[in-house]
Amino acid sequence: MEHAVETTLTVNGIEVTRRIEPRRNLVDFLREELGLTGSHVGCEHGVCGACTVRVDGEIVRGCLMLAVQANGCKVETIEGLSDSGELARLQKAFHDRNALQCGFCTPAMLMAARDLQLKNPKASREEIRTHLSGNYCRCTGYQAIVDAIEDVLHG
C-alpha cells in the first residue's frame, strides 16, 4: 500500500475517504472496502456490464474505472438507488414480470434501465433492446427484461 493515494468520494450520499492502491478498480473498491456487494463482477474487461454503477450521473463500468479516478465524484450504486426509491417502479416491474432469474446481472440491468428512462423516456422496444446490449444476461431470454422496462416507460 506504499503508493496508496488518499481519495475522497461520495458514495450513496455519504462522503468516504480512503487510501486506495492506484490499481484498484472502482467496483472492487465498492465491494471489498465498502461492502457494497450489489455491484457484481462478471468479466473485469468491460464487456458484460455486471459492474455498472453511476458516477456523477453517468453510468460507467466499475471494472474499467480506477477507484482513485473517482476522487471528488458522486458514486451511486444499486443499494443507494434502492433505498432512495429511485428504482422502485423498475424493480416492481422486474418483479412482476420475473425479469430476472439468478439475479447476478440484475442490479446492473436496473442501472442501465434507469439510465434509459432518464435519457429516453419514450424509448421503443427496439431502443430498449439496443440500450441493454452492453449488459449480458445469461439466464433470461431478455424478453421479460424488455417487457418490464416497456411497462415502466409506457405504462
Place this chain on the structure above:
Amino acid sequence: MGKAELPLHAPGTQLDKGYIGQSVPRANAQRLLQGRGSFTDDLIFPRLAHVAFFRSPYAHARVKRLDFKRALRSPGVIGVFDGRAVAEYCKPWMGVLAHLKGIRSPEQHAIAIERACWQGEAVAAVVAESRGQAEDAVGLIEADWEELPAVVDMDEALAGKVVIHPELGDNICFKREHDTGGVDEAFAKADVVVEETYNFGRHTGVCIEGRAILADYNAGEHSLTVYHATQAPHMMQDIFSRHLGIPEANVRVIAKDVGGSYGIKVHVYADEMATAALSVMLRRPVKFVADRLESFLSDIHAREHKVKVRLACTKEGEILAFDLDDLTAIGPYSVYPRTSGIEGNQVVNLTGGPYKHQKYRAKMNVVFTNKNVTCQYRAVGHPIAVALTEAIVDRAALELKMDPAELRRRNLIPDDAYPYTFPSGIKFEKLSHHRTLDKLLELMDYKSLRAQQADFRKKGVTRGIGLAAMIEVTNPSPAFYGVGGARISAQDGATLRFEPTGMVTVLCGVTEQGQGTEGIFAQIAASAVGVTVDKVRVITGDTGVTPYGGGTWASRGAGIGGEAVLLAGRALRSNILDVAAVVLKMDKAELDIVKNEVVNRLTLEAKLPLAELGRIAHFRPDTLPVDFQSELTVTRSYTPRQYAFTFSNGIQASYVEVDPETGFVKLLKHWCVEDAGTVINPMLVDEQIRGGVVQGIGAALYEECLYGPDGQLLNGNMADYLVPMSSEMPDIVCAHIETPTKQSQLGAKGVGEAGTAGAPGAVMNAINDALAPLGARVTAMPFTPERILVALRKI
C-alpha cells in the same frame, strides 16, 4: 411483435384451485433486485485467504521444475503449493461409471502433478491475503516445461498416432454401439436415402458469476464448511468428505445465491477441490473465484461433435431407419463424478426420438484430446441429437419435395401410442407430438408465414422457416447416475414445518439458481397446506438443514422436489387438522383449511385461525388431551422409479432472414410449444424456456471455443467469445400442452433444458430453408457469417 401477455397475478386469485398454474411473482427475487443477494464472492470472513492458480500455458507439457522462491517472498503470500503437496490432503479421482460399460479415464489430481494435459490446467496454487497479491505471486513462479505433442483434432485422437495417456493404450474414453437389426435392409428397400455430416462446435456456459467457493476448515472439530456456488450440495458434501478424509457428518455445504449454473456448476473442479484442501492445510478459510479468463480455460466446455447421419424413407415420406456415427472429444479427462461419456450416450439414446421408425443403428466414440475438459452442460446431448435429426429430416423433405411440417406429421409417434418403447431402448410414458405440432402451426400461422416467405423471396429477401421437434429427458431416476455407482441422489426430500405464527417453512434438497425453485415450492406448499403464499418461507441449498437430495440438474427440480413438497404439504395439512379436531372437538372429516383458517368443510364457516392453532399446539399443549401429541413437522420424499426418465416433448420454430451479401442472420421470431406436464408457474416456465432458447441460439450462431493447432484457446475472453445480446434476440412466443406424468401427484415434468435442446436445430433448419433457393447449405455450428458466405461461394 411485442410484449408477452401479462400473466395472472396472485396472491389471492382463484385460491380454491390453489396456486398451481398461476404466475405468482417469486418472493426471493426481492433481495436480488436490491443488490442484497448473497453470492459466494460477497462473503467475507475473518482470516480469509485467497487462492490464485498457476496454470499451464501449454496444451500438453511436462513440468520439469517449479521454483516458488520469488513467489514466496511476494507481499501477502501465505503459501505456495504444488500438486504433490496438495495430494497429501486430497485423494485423486477417476470419472468413470459402471453402467457406461468400458468407460476409462486416468486419475485426476486437484493440482496436476508432473504433467499438464490442457492449457489452463493448474500446476501450482498461491494463497495470499488478497486475490491481487496471490495473482502477483503467481507471476513470480518460475517453471521449466518440456512441451509434449498435443492431440487437438478429434479424428487424430481417434486414429491414435499420439496417445495422450500411454497407460490406456489409445485415446478412446468410451464407445457405444447400438443396433436394432434390419437397418441395412431398410436402407436397401428405401426410395430415398439422405446422408449428411454435421459439426458442432465446442462452447461453454458463461455463467455471469464465475465459479466460486469459500472453504472454511475448523481444526478444532475437524469440520469443513463450504460456501459453494453449486447445483448439488449433497453430492459435493460426499465428495469433500471422501477425498479430504473428513467424516461426512462434519462437512456442510451451503449454496447461497448462485449466479447462473446451466450445468456448469454441477461438476467436480480440480481447482475447487484444491481450494478446499488448502483450507484444511492452512486451517483457515480460503476463497477461490474464477475470473473470466480462467473460466474460459477451466469451466467445463461442451458439445464438439462430428456426426454422420443417414436416413431412409419411402417416397410417401415414411421414415424407415436412422443410421448414426458420432465422434465427440472431451479433453484429457472424463469429468468426475458424472463422467464425460453422458453427452455422447444421450446422442445415441435420443437421435430420431420423436419419430416412429423401427430400425436404428448408432455408433459413437468419445475420445481424449488436449483441450479443456467437456461435460454435461444444459440439455446434454439433446441439442446435438435434435439438430442432426431435424436437419436430416428437412433434407429428406427437400428430396421428397414435401413440406417439412407435413413430413413430420406423417412420422411423429401418434399421441395414442403410449406407453412406447423407442428403438434406442428408451421408454416414453406419454407424449403429445401431434398436439404440440398442431398448436405450433396455429401459433405461428404457418401457412401465412410460408406465403409471406414466398413474397419476400420474390422481392429478393432471403427468409427461412425452420422446425425442430424434440423429446427431452427430465425427472431422472437412479438409472441416470446411481446405478453406475455415483453417489448422486435421484431422490429428494422436503420437510415442512408449521410455525407457531401459522407460517409454513419448507426445506428442500433441490437448489435454486434463479429457476424459481423456491417460488414454486412456496406455491405448492401453500396450495397443499391451505395457506396463502405469503405465509410460506423456503430454505434450500444447505446440507446442514435440508433433507438429503440430488439438487438441481437434468430438469428435475420441479418434478421431483416439487412432488416431495406436495406430499409433505398434504401430510402437514392432515396433521394440522388433527390438532384442529381436538381443539374444536369436531370430527376431522368435517374440517378443512382455507386461506390460513380452519373452516367447516361444508359451510366454509371459519372455525380457527391457523395462528391460533399454532399458538395452542406449540405453547399450550397442556390444554389438549393427554393422549394427543401434535406432529407439525413432516418430511416426505420422492423418487421417480417407474420410468428411467420422464420424457417431455415439444417443438420449436424459427423465422430468420439471411443477408447473402454479409452472411448475417437476423432472427425475426421464435416459437416454442412445450409439454412439460403440469405447469406450476407459467411466467417462470416461459422465461426459463426463453432463456434456454437464447442459449441454444448462442450455440447456433455465435458461440465457439476456438483452438489453434497447438491446443491454445484463441478466444477465451468475453470480447472474442460472443454470447447473445438483447438487441440480437427475437421475441420468443411460448405455449403449452399439458400432459401430466402419472408417476406423481403433481404431474410436473422438467422444463429447464427444453429451450436449449431445440433452438439450435430450429435455427439451423431456418437458415438452410432460406439458403436452399440459392443452392447453399450449412452444416457446421455455429453458423457464422463466414461459414454462410463460404456456403454461398462468396468467399
